[in-house]
């Protein structure tokens with residue numbers, strides 16, 4: 703466990719980095735839409751995640767994984783009172799965390815202050831794996847604080863939190879990937895998991911579709927809480943991606959993305 707903790711950053715980077723490289727290769731070989739994008743778009747999305755990671759590191763001294771190890775030492779959280787077998791604890795942690803992130807995402811669409819941060823993710827006008835990295839630093843800080851609170855309440859193990867974090871980041875890349883998944887595979891996969899076709903609906907310019915399909919890993923939450931839209935009304939190839947108020951290329955620079963939450967849409971440019 704100590705080795706796991708010491709090498710948390712390296713383990714995450716290797717796992718998630720490999721998924722990204724694999725998806726970029728798949729996108730090149732078998733793209734679904736091959737959206738036209740502004741020059742440098744992918745690098746700006748990567749730059750935004752690096753800025754976010756740097757800010758989180760400075761502001762929050764403990765990652766959720768390190769905090770879970772501390773909580774275990776001190777006996778904080780429900781699970782430390784129960785003493786469940788490791789595999790039961792892992793299964794429970796993955797379910798609870800995925801459900802909690804579903805509600806966080808749904809709240810981000812309905813609470814105006816949270817939407818100002820989250821719309822930075824939605825203002826991208828193209829859909830590819832790097833969109834899974836594009837989140838405003840303020841949203842990442844809030845989401846990390848939310849995970850710390852969940853760890854404090856439930857007492858998930860450090861290993862479970864690390865597995866969830868790697869799965870969450872990998873699914874964020876996969877579900878935004880511009881990859882052609884055969885229709886029959888997609889139909890089977892989406893019974894359990896969020897797929898790129900399922901999640902692309904969430905990036906539609908039509909608000910009814912933007913406010914749907916909030917799930918990150920499991921598709922069950924959207925079915926259970928009646929927020930799923932199976933297919934986009936304009937078709938997967940015809941649908942427009944992004945937000946009506948952020949279509950000017952000047953709203954897509956790194957500086958504009960960082961300012962998006964604090965300015966009204968018409969002032970971004």
Ligand SMILES: [Zn+2]
Nearest residue numbers: 807820824904
């Ligand atoms: Zn969203």
